[in-house]
Amino acid sequence: MPQVPSRTLWIDYLRSFLTVLVVAHHSSLAYTTFARFDKVAYIRSTxxxxxxxxxxGLDIFENFNDVFFMSLMFLIAGLFVIKSIQRKGPGAFVRDRFYRLFIPFLIGGTILNLIAHYPAYLIAHGSAHLPAYIKDFFVVEQWPVGPPWFIWVLFTFNVIFALIYAVFAKKVSTPAGLPSPAYASPIKSAEEMASPAYAAADANLHPHARRPSGPSRTILLWFGFTFMLYVPFAFWLGPGKWTGFGPFDFQVSRAAWYFGYFLLGIWLGKVHFNEGIFAISAPLVRRWPLWLLMCAGAYTSLTITPPLLTDLVKQxxxxxxxxxLLYFSNYVLSATFSCIAFMTTFRALFKKPHAVWDSLSENAYLIYLLHYPFVIWTQYLLLGAQLPAFAKFVITFSATLLGSWLIAIPLRKIDPVRKYI
Known part of the structure; x- marks a missing residue:
C-alpha cells in the first residue's frame, strides 16, 4: 500500500476512531443507570x-463521549472544505455533498431506521404487525432520526458555507504585488515558496500556520471560543433541548457550537496546518501527554462537582x-481539553499507516451509516441473557463494529454505492 501523507493519515485515523466511539456510545445506552423506556411513544425513551x-461505569463513559466527540467530528469535517470548494467550484461542491451526504441521510434515516427501531415497537406493543409498525414509526414516533442527524446537519453546514464562499470569495482580492494565497494553487515551485514575497503573503494571510501560538494562549482562545458558542445557548434553551421535524432533528442548544467548530475546521484547513499549531514539533503537539492528563482531570471534575454545586445552591x-455557570464552564473546559488531547495525541503518535486502521478509515462512513440496526437488534436479543451490563455492552459493541465493518467492505466495491460514499 502506498504511503499515505501524514497530513491525511492522522486526521483519517482520528475520524475513524471517533466513528468507533460513536458505535461504543450507542452500544452503552441500553445499560446506563439513567436509561428509561416509554411504552406509549418510545421516541421519548433515552x-x-x-x-x-x-x-x-457506562454512564461515565457515555457522558465523556457526549462532552466532545460530535463537536470534534464537525471540526474534522470542515478541515478540507475550502480546498474542495476551490478545486471543484461551489456548485460542483454542493452537488457532490448532496450525493455523499444527503442521499445517504435519506436512506439511513428511512430504511435503516425502520429496520433499527422495530425491536422497540415489539417491546412497546407486543405486536409484530408490520403495517401497524410502519404507521407508528411515521405518525406516533414522528420519524425517529437516530445517528443520521449528524449527516443532514453536516450537509446543511456545507451548503451554507458554499453559499457564503460563492458570494464573498470574488470580493476578496489579493493585495497588489503579492502572490495569490498559498491554498489557491496546490502546486508551487521551490523558487516561489522560497521567495520573500511568498513568505510575506503566507505569513500575513495565514499567521496561524507560520507563527503558531503558545499552548497556553491556544487553550485559552479555544476555551473562550467554545464558551461563547455553547454557554449562552445552554442558559437560554437548556443544555439538552432538541427540535426539528421528522428526521430533520437536531440539538438546538448546540447548533452554534457545532457550526462554530465546523468553521474552525475550515479556518485551520485553509493552509497546511500540520506546519502550524499541529506541526509535529509544535509545543502544543509535543505536550500531548499533558493534555491527556488535563482531559482526564477536567472530566473528573465535571463528574464529581455537580452534587457539590447542587448542595451549595440548596444551602x-x-x-x-x-x-x-460553574457547571457549564467546567463542561466547556472538559470539551476543550478533550478535543486538544485527541488531536495532539493522534498527530504525535500516528506517523505510519497500518493495514487494519487503513481499512477502518476507508469504511468508517459506511460503518457510521450501518451500525444502528446492529446496536438495537443485538441489545434486543440480549435482553433475557443473564449477563452483567458490561458484558452485554462488550458483546453489543463487538458485534456491531464487526458486523457493520464486514458489510461495508464489499458494499464499497459496488459502483452505484461508491458514488455516494
Missing amino acids: HPIVDNRCWI GSLSEFAGY
Missing part, C-alpha cells in the same frame, strides 16, 4: 432498548445562576 442490567451559598 434509547430504543433499555435493559434491566445497568452499570454506572443558599451559591445562586442558581452561579451554579449553572
Whole structure:
C-alpha cells in the first residue's frame, strides 16, 4: 500500500476512531443507570432498548463521549472544505455533498431506521404487525432520526458555507504585488515558496500556520471560543433541548457550537496546518501527554462537582445562576481539553499507516451509516441473557463494529454505492 501523507493519515485515523466511539456510545445506552423506556411513544425513551442490567461505569463513559466527540467530528469535517470548494467550484461542491451526504441521510434515516427501531415497537406493543409498525414509526414516533442527524446537519453546514464562499470569495482580492494565497494553487515551485514575497503573503494571510501560538494562549482562545458558542445557548434553551421535524432533528442548544467548530475546521484547513499549531514539533503537539492528563482531570471534575454545586445552591451559598455557570464552564473546559488531547495525541503518535486502521478509515462512513440496526437488534436479543451490563455492552459493541465493518467492505466495491460514499 502506498504511503499515505501524514497530513491525511492522522486526521483519517482520528475520524475513524471517533466513528468507533460513536458505535461504543450507542452500544452503552441500553445499560446506563439513567436509561428509561416509554411504552406509549418510545421516541421519548433515552434509547430504543433499555435493559434491566445497568452499570454506572457506562454512564461515565457515555457522558465523556457526549462532552466532545460530535463537536470534534464537525471540526474534522470542515478541515478540507475550502480546498474542495476551490478545486471543484461551489456548485460542483454542493452537488457532490448532496450525493455523499444527503442521499445517504435519506436512506439511513428511512430504511435503516425502520429496520433499527422495530425491536422497540415489539417491546412497546407486543405486536409484530408490520403495517401497524410502519404507521407508528411515521405518525406516533414522528420519524425517529437516530445517528443520521449528524449527516443532514453536516450537509446543511456545507451548503451554507458554499453559499457564503460563492458570494464573498470574488470580493476578496489579493493585495497588489503579492502572490495569490498559498491554498489557491496546490502546486508551487521551490523558487516561489522560497521567495520573500511568498513568505510575506503566507505569513500575513495565514499567521496561524507560520507563527503558531503558545499552548497556553491556544487553550485559552479555544476555551473562550467554545464558551461563547455553547454557554449562552445552554442558559437560554437548556443544555439538552432538541427540535426539528421528522428526521430533520437536531440539538438546538448546540447548533452554534457545532457550526462554530465546523468553521474552525475550515479556518485551520485553509493552509497546511500540520506546519502550524499541529506541526509535529509544535509545543502544543509535543505536550500531548499533558493534555491527556488535563482531559482526564477536567472530566473528573465535571463528574464529581455537580452534587457539590447542587448542595451549595440548596444551602443558599451559591445562586442558581452561579451554579449553572460553574457547571457549564467546567463542561466547556472538559470539551476543550478533550478535543486538544485527541488531536495532539493522534498527530504525535500516528506517523505510519497500518493495514487494519487503513481499512477502518476507508469504511468508517459506511460503518457510521450501518451500525444502528446492529446496536438495537443485538441489545434486543440480549435482553433475557443473564449477563452483567458490561458484558452485554462488550458483546453489543463487538458485534456491531464487526458486523457493520464486514458489510461495508464489499458494499464499497459496488459502483452505484461508491458514488455516494
